[in-house]
Amino acid sequence: xxxxxxxxxxxxxxxxxxxxxxxxxxxxxxxxxxxxxxxxxxxxxxxxxxxxxxxxxxxxxxxxxxxxxxxxxxxxxxxxxxxxxxxxxxxxxxxxxxxxxxxxxxxxxxxxxxxxxxxxxxxxxxxxxxxxxxxxxxxxxxxxxxxxxxxxxxxxxxxxxxxxxxxxxxxxxxxxxxxxxxxxxxxxxxxxxxxxxxxxxxxxxxxxxxxxxxxxxxxxxxxxxxxxxxxxxxxxxxxxxxxxxxxxxxxxxxxxxxxxxxxxxxxxxxxxxx
Numbered sequence: 001x002x003x004x005x006x007x008x009x010x011x012x013x014x015x016x017x018x019x020x021x022x023x024x025x026x027x028x029x030x031x032x033x034x035x036x037x038x039x040x041x042x043x044x045x046x047x048x049x050x051x052x053x054x055x056x057x058x059x060x061x062x063x064x065x066x067x068x069x070x071x072x073x074x075x076x077x078x079x080x081x082x083x084x085x086x087x088x089x090x091x092x093x094x095x096x097x098x099x100x101x102x103x104x105x106x107x108x109x110x111x112x113x114x115x116x117x118x119x120x121x122x123x124x125x126x127x128x129x130x131x132x133x134x135x136x137x138x139x140x141x142x143x144x145x146x147x148x149x150x151x152x153x154x155x156x157x158x159x160x161x162x163x164x165x166x167x168x169x170x171x172x173x174x175x176x177x178x179x180x181x182x183x184x185x186x187x188x189x190x191x192x193x194x195x196x197x198x199x200x201x202x203x204x205x206x207x208x209x210x211x212x213x214x215x216x217x218x219x220x221x222x223x224x225x226x227x228x229x230x231x232x233x234x235x236x237x238x239x240x241x242x243x244x245x246x247x248x249x250x251x252x253x254x255x256x257x258x259x260x261x262x263x264x265x266x267x268x269x270x271x272x273x274x
Contacts, residue, residue: 002029034096034169034234038103041232049085049108049163051230052077078230082111086161089227090115090130091151091220093176094169095137096234098123101130101167104232116154117167118147118175139192140177145185148178148216155220158227166220166229170236173207178215187272188213199265203236209258 003009003026010018030036043050088111090104098119105112105127115130121143125132133147158164168176177188188210196206211217221229262268 002026002033033099035099035103037234038100038167038232039107042104042107044082044107047082049080049082050077051080080163080228084161085163086159087113087157088163088165089113089154089158090165090167091117091154092165092167092169092232093118093135093148093151093172093216094167094234095120095171095175096169097167097172097175098125098127098132100169100232100234101165102127104165104167105129114154114157115165116147116150118144118151120171120175135175137171137174138196139189140174140185142185144175144177145179148176148214151176152178152215152223155223156225158224160226162224162227164220164224164227164229166231166233168231169234170203173210173214173217176214176216177210180213180215182274183213184272184274187274190270190272194267194270195262195265199267201261201265205261205265208254208261212254212258 003022006022009022037056040053041051041056088108090101090112092101097117101115101117105115109129112129115127116133117127117130118133118135119125120137121134123134125134131150133143133150135141135144135147137144155164174192177185179185179188191209191213192206195201195209196203207217216223220231259268262271
């Protein structure tokens with residue numbers, strides 16, 4: 001049970017009403033649990049690694065610009081013949097990343113060649129084969145950078161025939177903050193403090209800017225080369241929520257969207273020149 005003090009809560013008051021509420025809460029929390037969702041998503045059958053089920057279907061990563069060259073989401077489960085798979089790597093970051101990676105670890109075990117995820121400072125480290133860096137959130141810190149560099153190093157090892165599992169969730173922008181060349185950690189911190197905490201921008205708006213400044217966010221595919229990247233994400237955006245970036249048009253790089261967000265909140269001149 002997720003709710004640990006159930007019996008105490010049922011010891012007084014409208015017991016039947018309380019039981020109904022607790023049952024609903026327990027079911028909702030269980031349905032959203034990232035560990036069990038990933039455990040149900042990945043399995044090994046008859047020498048094949050299968051990713052996908054009837055409840056969770058492949059989709060397009062939210063927040064990435066759609067272009068005429070954007071491929072449609074893969075239909076049906078992904079099936080890999082393990083006899084033809086080279087190395088299997090697991091990387092990622094976010095508040096649910098370690099839980100998701102634990103599910104992958106429990107399914108694949110010794111089949112995992114190497115891995116590294118960034119989790120939030122204060123969390124308990126419980127992965128065995130996959131390394132964990134506890135990093136800064138909501139403001140990234142030096143450990144965010146160190147752990148992200150480790151993730152990048154692993155991604156760049158991948159080659160054709162390998163599989164890279166990317167375990168990502170809300171909080172990944174801070175936990176995987178690896179500044180692009182010419183950008184410093186303080187530059188990214190400034191964006192967080194001024195735009196998100198100071199001006200109250202939405203998370204997608206803040207990400208439109210932050211993703212332009214980091215080497216990992218939305219850019220993992222370019223680092224793994226010809227390997228297969230399987231992105232497992234637990235997003236924080238509620239279903240059917242529509243966030244409108246303040247842009248006159250959508251460009252394939254996202255630069256104009258980032259600039260428009262900063263201008264909308266009057267932050268353009270508050271950012272570092274870099």
